[in-house]
Amino acid sequence: MANTVIGSSIVIDGEISGEEGITVLGTVKGKIAVAQSVLVESGATVEADIEGQTVTVAGKVTGNVTAREKLELRAESKMVGNAKAPRIVFADGATFKGNVDMDV
Amino acid sequence: MAERETVIGAETRISGEIRGEEDLVIKGHVDGKIQLSQMLTVDKNGIVQADVDVRQLVVAGTLVGNIVASESVRFLATARVVGDLASPRVIMEAGAAYRGRVDMGDVDAARAAVASRSVAQPASSSRSVSAEATRERPAPPRVAQPPRTAAFATKAAPKFVAPASPRAAEVAPAVPPAFPRMAGTVGSAAPAWAKKKIRRR
Numbered sequence: 001m002a003n004t005v006i007g008s009s010i011v012i013d014g015e016i017s018g019e020e021g022i023t024v025l026g027t028v029k030g031k032i033a034v035a036q037s038v039l040v041e042s043g044a045t046v047e048a049d050i051e052g053q054t055v056t057v058a059g060k061v062t063g064n065v066t067a068r069e070k071l072e073l074r075a076e077s078k079m080v081g082n083a084k085a086p087r088i089v090f091a092d093g094a095t096f097k098g099n100v101d102m103d104v
Numbered sequence: 105m106a107e108r109e110t111v112i113g114a115e116t117r118i119s120g121e122i123r124g125e126e127d128l129v130i131k132g133h134v135d136g137k138i139q140l141s142q143m144l145t146v147d148k149n150g151i152v153q154a155d156v157d158v159r160q161l162v163v164a165g166t167l168v169g170n171i172v173a174s175e176s177v178r179f180l181a182t183a184r185v186v187g188d189l190a191s192p193r194v195i196m197e198a199g200a201a202y203r204g205r206v207d208m209g210d211v212d213a214a215r216a217a218v219a220s221r222s223v224a225q226p227a228s229s230s231r232s233v234s235a236e237a238t239r240e241r242p243a244p245p246r247v248a249q250p251p252r253t254a255a256f257a258t259k260a261a262p263k264f265v266a267p268a269s270p271r272a273a274e275v276a277p278a279v280p281p282a283f284p285r286m287a288g289t290v291g292s293a294a295p296a297w298a299k300k301k302i303r304r305r
Contacts, residue, residue, distance in 0.1 A: 003111070004113035005111045007109065007127075007128075009126045010110050010122065010123070010126065010128065011123040012118060012120060012123075013123075014118060014120010014121055014136055015120055016116065016117070016118045017116070017117050018116030018117055018132065020113045020114070020116060022113075022116065025108060026110075026124070
């Protein structure tokens with residue numbers, strides 16, 4: 001499947017939606033809502049609400065994240081915002097500030 | 105970091121502004137504005153409804169919006185494009201459908217015109233009105249002369265009004281020789297959003 005990749009020098013100001021996965025290496029401000037996985041690579045900056053099947057953060061995210069399946073915060077990742085997902089993984093070294101909602 | 109090509113996938117839609125210093129390939133749908141220091145490629149199935157300011161532009165899909173390309177523009181045979189175009193090199197393959205003004209002269213002047221228009225965007229409700237005002241304007245002179253670029257910079261700005269759908273590009277003539285005729289169709293082809301803005305006043 002042809003996935004979407006936002007390169008490291010790209011800045012998007014607006015809304016991204018779609019039926020496929022997205023990998024962010026650059027900067028996104030606004031909103032991301034996709035049907036598949038969202039991967040915020042290390043070095044990437046996302047100032048947006050994120051919605052996806054699985055959300056993996058290795059970079060910096062400011063905003064509310066909703067994952068229908070799983071949210072993973074890798075080591076070195078930074079996240080400020082509310083996290084909502086049935087399964088959440090915090091790696092050792094991840095920084096997080098916000099509410100966690102695992103639907104319990 | 106291993107540089108990965110930026111791709112907007114076929115099932116992805118972006119509305120907003122995209123800026124960057126690298127190549128960008130659009131296979132999906134982009135609405136808004138695109139500003140790149142490198143090459144923009146609109147894939148065969150890509151649909152772009154945006155003002156575009158890039159170095160190089162290659163269109164194989166559908167693009168509606170004003171184009172400024174500091175180096176070159178290439179429309180492939182499958183391209184459907186509507187909008188004014190400013191670039192020193194323009195290549196159109198047989199089969200490409202295009203409607204709009206072409207300026208191969210002063211790209212900086214054209215860019216300034218596009219920039220000033222987007223800054224003055226609140227006046228966009230009067231955009232189609234001013235398009236009517238310029239409707240009877242005679243075709244520009246055939247030879248590239250200084251007055252022509254000046255005319256592009258000042259007059260071209262409010263002229264372009266996107267058609268309701270990219271489909272309109274398909275019925276547009278492959279070559280745009282008849283400017284007066286084209287101008288006649290512009291007003292009626294105003295997109296829904298433009299009409300909405302007028303209604304709101």
